[in-house]
Amino acid sequence: MAGAMCATSLAQDWSAMHGAWKRDNQYKFYWDMDDTGLSAVVSLQVNPANGSVQKMWEAWLNLPDENGFSSRFFVSSGGQAGYAAQTFKDGEMHLHWLGRKGGGGGHGVGQLSADGNSFENKGGFWLGGNGFMETKGSSKPFIKMPGSHEKGWKNLRDLIQSDTITIPPSDQTALFDSRLQPLLGRWQSTRPDGSIALEILWRGTCMGAFLLERYSFYDEKGNVSASGINISGNDPLSSELVMWGNSDRGFYQKGGWDFQGNQTLIQREGSHRLLRRFVDEKTIQAHWEQKVDGQYQRNNDQTGYELTKLPSSDEAESLLKESTKLFTTAFNAGDISALKNFYTADSVKLTARTSDPLIGWKAIEADFQGRIGGPDKLAAAVEHAFFVSPEYLIGAGSFSFVAPDGATKATGKWGNVWRVQNGQCVMVQEVAFQQSSNQEPFDASEWSFDHLNIKEAREENAAAFNGADQMVKDYLTAWGRRDAKALASVFDHGGLRVVSGVVGVRRDHLEIEASFRDELQGVSANVPVIMQAVTMGARSIGGRAVLAYGKWQVTSVDDGKVMEAGLWGNVFRKVGDEVRILLESGGTHQPQ
Secondary structure, three states, rough: HHHHOOOHHHOOHHHHEEEEEEEEOOEEEEEEEEEOOOOEEEEEEEEEOOOEEEEEEEEEEEEEOOOOOEEEEEEEEOOOEEEEEEEEEEEEEEEEEEEEEOEEEEEEEEOOOOOOOOOEEEEEEEEEEEEEEEEEEEEOOOOEEEOOOOOOOHHHHHHHHHOOEEEHHHHHHHOOOOOHHOOOOOOOOOOOOOEEEEEEEEEEEOOOOOEEEEEEEOOOOOOEEEEEEEEEEEEEOOOOEEEEEEEEEEEEEEEEEEEOOOEEEEEEEEOEEEEEEEEEEEEEEEEEEEEOEEEEEEEEOOOOEEEEEEOOOOHHHHHHHHHHHHHHHHHHHHOOOHHHHEEEEEEEEEEOOOOEEOOOOOHHHHHHHOOOOOOOEEEEHHHEEEEOOOOEEEEEEEEEEEOOOOOOOEEEEEEEEEEEOOOOOEEEEEEEEEEEOOOOOOOOOOOOOOOOOOHHHHHHOHHHHHHHHHHHHHHHHHHHHOHHHHHHOOOEEEEEEEEEEOOOEEHHHHHHHHHHHHHHHOOOOOEEEEEEEEEEEEEEEOEEEEEEEEEEEEEEEEOOEEEEEEEEEEEEEEEEEEEEEEEEEEEEOOOO
């Protein structure tokens, strides 16, 4: 990313620091945190022999102003916390910090190279018990890692998943206070109409030495109305359990914690306190109280609310793998009654075989006739799964049909939306396409771009359809420019792309952008074709997530001939007027 910028703009742009950096056994990861106006930095020191993390610190800073100034707050795995002031201008960073343990502080200087690919510590001074001590710069600079992403946490996650970096097991990194442990995870609070009002992520940081809370409030239109982070831990000076938070002017100590038995956590902030009572391990009831004449009273200006915990990605994958196993067993046995249990009454199924979505169990049942229980056996694998709301999850993976002699007859991918009912996954939207190639000739004889009369559905789900239309518009605009980067930007940073013409399931912007570059190689800006797409269905599936499906086609500008076409079934996240794709799933029409 950085190397593509000119040296002048690079040196003055904080985004030049975004991504992953490495020096010997030290790593640093920088990224901006969406919606918060904050940037995050994580630093790791690992054992070079096995990659296990030995020490770490995490910091959050207000984005630099026009003079390059910003304030920081940092915590470390050693239990230290402190404030810092930073300037970043013309590629030079000055960092002034004040520790809260032993009264130490210091000043360091760093220099970003002109090409933006290395960062050198120039040294500075440290204030300790014996006065000022000078420090010399490192003999080696930090080097930006190959494939560095502007969201550095993605590189960190990839390094952890590949075992290049290993985090100590949970029994060695348990949260510093077990009474806060039940908070860990993602939580949502919704309004009676199902729209999301509050979203919170609690996670341990610095190997469990501190607790990070990231929160976002949403108005009725889905816009972020307030957001920020809170960091809780034992104050190095007083050893009290306190909480720090951010404001436009920096970080400050905003409160602390009290406890009522094992079920109620109390978050104090000035003359107010927030009581959170655990109804069960996945449900919190909360309300605010205000101190009046020395006594806390419930705040009548604010109604209470309920938080529901989203299962983790590990839980999602485990649940979906079990359901997928049961589905393939029923398919291979030709058990149509068992297959019915995997679909809701209004399920939508999109495949290469039809030019229209199959809506409802009767249409899906008819599609199964003559295709299940045969000699070729279905095998399916789950590659990614995560919940988008407490009730709905997205799953993506691969499938194949294997002949009795072990030969693979066909391969493909699937990207589905599932609803969890009584511990069972049922499909709300199924999208499965065999692997295809752009070199395969397209037969348009059984294809039609006509679509259903959806006026009533649009009126009933106007917000969802409007969001889907915006998603389609953004996608087609970027495709019309043959711009792979712009196409990738239509996706959420954690989005999935599962389409028939791309090998494998693609995840995150870098992989998705690469997949579009591959696809667009044969479609230059001079090729007279146009892509069209239409939304045929859309509805909310909880929180900020919306399910949508429809048709697409690529036609020749000269003669209107259909060059390629198919169905799509996506999931996108809607925040106000902005939409970002969480899952693109679909492919080319291939009637069989």
